[in-house]
Amino acid sequence: MREQPPYLRVADLFRQRISDQEWTPGDRLPSRTQLGQECGVGENVIRRAQELLISQGVLEGRAGSGTYVAEPRARLRTLRSRYREPHGGSLFSVGMTPIGRRGAWESRTESKVPAPADIATRLGIAEGDHCVRTAYEFLADGKPVQLSTSWEPYEITAGTLVVLPEGGPHAGKGVVGRMTEIGITVSHATEQPEPGAATAEEATLLGVQRGAFVTRIRRTYYSDEGRAVETADIVVPAALCEIVYEVPVQPVTG
Known part of the structure; x- marks a missing residue:
């Protein structure tokens, strides 16, 4: 079975942190450097995981400020x-x-x-x-x-x-x-x-x-x-x- 790409694995980890309320709506995520060290991957992998979750409405990016957990928004x-x-x-x-x-x-x-x-x-x-x-x-x-x-x-x-x-x-x-x-x-x-x-x-x-x-x-x-x-x-x-x-x-x- 083909191994899951690293950025998808990291995205799943982020979703789990939100599900477990370790991160709650409005929280600012740690820096990509810190997250990369915690997850054992490079910053590019963290970036791709964040971009995926932003596109799905789970996270939101704020110019010059960082990445945050998005407020729930019903589709x-x-x-x-x-x-x-x-x-x-x-x-x-x-x-x-x-x-x-x-x-x-x-x-x-x-x-x-x-x-x-x-x-x-x-x-x-x-x-x-x-x-x-x-x-x-x-x-x-x-x-x-x-x-x-x-x-x-x-x-x-x-x-x-x-x-x-x-x-x-x-x-x-x-x-x-x-x-x-x-x-x-x-x-x-x-x-x-x-x-x-x-x-x-x-x-x-x-x-x-x-x-x-x-x-x-x-x-x-x-x-x-x-x-x-x-x-x-x-x-x-x-x-x-x-x-x-x-x-x-x-x-x-x-």
Whole structure:
């Protein structure tokens, strides 16, 4: 059986110290030099163990101060469900209400942005075709918990009241509701989740450690005619959220 890497062994030791209340929330950990001597490893191993636990929300780093035991923070339960897609609002906001959290979001939209090659492929358009791109930062009780970058083919919404996802009379209705307003029926969506690590920018926006574990979801909405009307890259930090998929089941009759 393959031996466990030293940094994982050290991370387990740190978790045990916290579980045994040798270290409690708010406590500052000893220096890496001291911890390395206690654990019989080098400072690089201690650093990797700490970075792992920071990414999981067990520890937190404070610039110029050191590493501390993090205060307990309940992970949000993020429900991914096409079955419950609202026609008049945000699925994120709707999902926060049952768990007693206030869901909101901030956004920044740019129109006529040339589609990169990968986005063009997902939308079924030519590379360089104009898109409306919107960057979202989703908040729970005012704290960021999820990021998303949305792309819509400009030719679909150009000249309509829904060209800006977060502007005009239909702002905030979501893709399904906005497309309905211009006579397009969104019939289904695909989602492809993949594990990843937070970039420096993502870590700053989400308040997590650079390289922290995240789930990246590539989502695309399609009309009933099979045309892609929107695609998005969603970033969900593992330390802050757990992802649950709800899948409708057709009852067997007869």
